Amino acid sequence: MGDLILCKIPLAGTPYYLEDFGINIYSLEELSHLAFKHSDMISEDIMCSDFTDWIESELHLDSLKRELNDLIAEGASLHIFMGRVLSNCGYLTESDLKKTMERISALENKSEAEIRKIRADRLLNTDRLSDAVLEYTAILEDRKTLKLSNVSEGDVFFNLGVCYSRMFFFEEARECFNIAFEKNRKTEAVKAVLYVDLLTKNEVSFKEFVNKYLIPPDLVEEVKATFDKEVSSNQVTSFRSRVESVYEKDPSSLASLVGIWENEYEKNSGI
Numbered sequence: 001m002g003d004l005i006l007c008k009i010p011l012a013g014t015p016y017y018l019e020d021f022g023i024n025i026y027s028l029e030e031l032s033h034l035a036f037k038h039s040d041m042i043s044e045d046i047m048c049s050d051f052t053d054w055i056e057s058e059l060h061l062d063s064l065k066r067e068l069n070d071l072i073a074e075g076a077s078l079h080i081f082m083g084r085v086l087s088n089c090g091y092l093t094e095s096d097l098k099k100t101m102e103r104i105s106a107l108e109n110k111s112e113a114e115i116r117k118i119r120a121d122r123l124l125n126t127d128r129l130s131d132a133v134l135e136y137t138a139i140l141e142d143r144k145t146l147k148l149s150n151v152s153e154g155d156v157f158f159n160l161g162v163c164y165s166r167m168f169f170f171e172e173a174r175e176c177f178n179i180a181f182e183k184n185r186k187t188e189a190v191k192a193v194l195y196v197d198l199l200t201k202n203e204v205s206f207k208e209f210v211n212k213y214l215i216p217p218d219l220v221e222e223v224k225a226t227f228d229k230e231v232s233s234n235q236v237t238s239f240r241s242r243v244e245s246v247y248e249k250d251p252s253s254l255a256s257l258v259g260i261w262e263n264e265y266e267k268n269s270g271i
Helices: 028-037 049-057 062-074 078-089 094-107 112-125 129-141 150-166 170-184 187-199 203-212 217-231 234-249 251-269
Strands: 016-018 023-025
Touching: 016 049, 023 028, 028 078, 028 094, 049 062, 062 078, 078 094, 112 129, 112 150, 129 150, 150 170, 150 187, 170 187, 187 203, 187 217
Parallel strands: none
Antiparallel strands: 016 023
């Protein structure tokens, strides 16, 4: 169920199109909700006469329009501009407003590449996997324009690999982890490649990677030990036992359970 938003100001007859979100809004309450939930998506594009004209013509907030135009003329920062907009309708609590302004402010001094990666990372962290894949892929397509360093490019490939692994696309995940290591030479990328090989039982690939990059034996043993520990953990074995128990008692009920998992996978993976 979606959130219910109480609007104190009459809704606009004509919506304002938010390019950053790709949606129309009819009130400042809607904007407040979006800014709080997705503050990283708010950009300086909103600081324009089209937006302030809409506030005057559709919401009939003449004084707010003048204040916002003055801020634009003064070269005010985005978080100051948005603070004035969001505080006008009173949708956010003082605490939530402060958090929103802090998040917007934190992004103002970052490069476009950093901001786009933050957005992609948040998609990943909220399990919007297919959206995250699209965003990471777009960043890599624009890598020359964004002037990504090898380390940054490697980090993007690594997180893309995480997305693919959570979607059970292990071949694609391994390729991303491998490229990530070649770019940034980080230990976490080495471990990720080896974990995928162990998970898919690809001993040949495992040995080839270890020999090609001269991975230290102690690191190889650490990866193997961690993997063995995880697959034999109580959480994994208990889950396996519960599934087997369900199947033994009523095989048909397992199909229902699998259906729930399929729906959850499809939701997160966008399939």
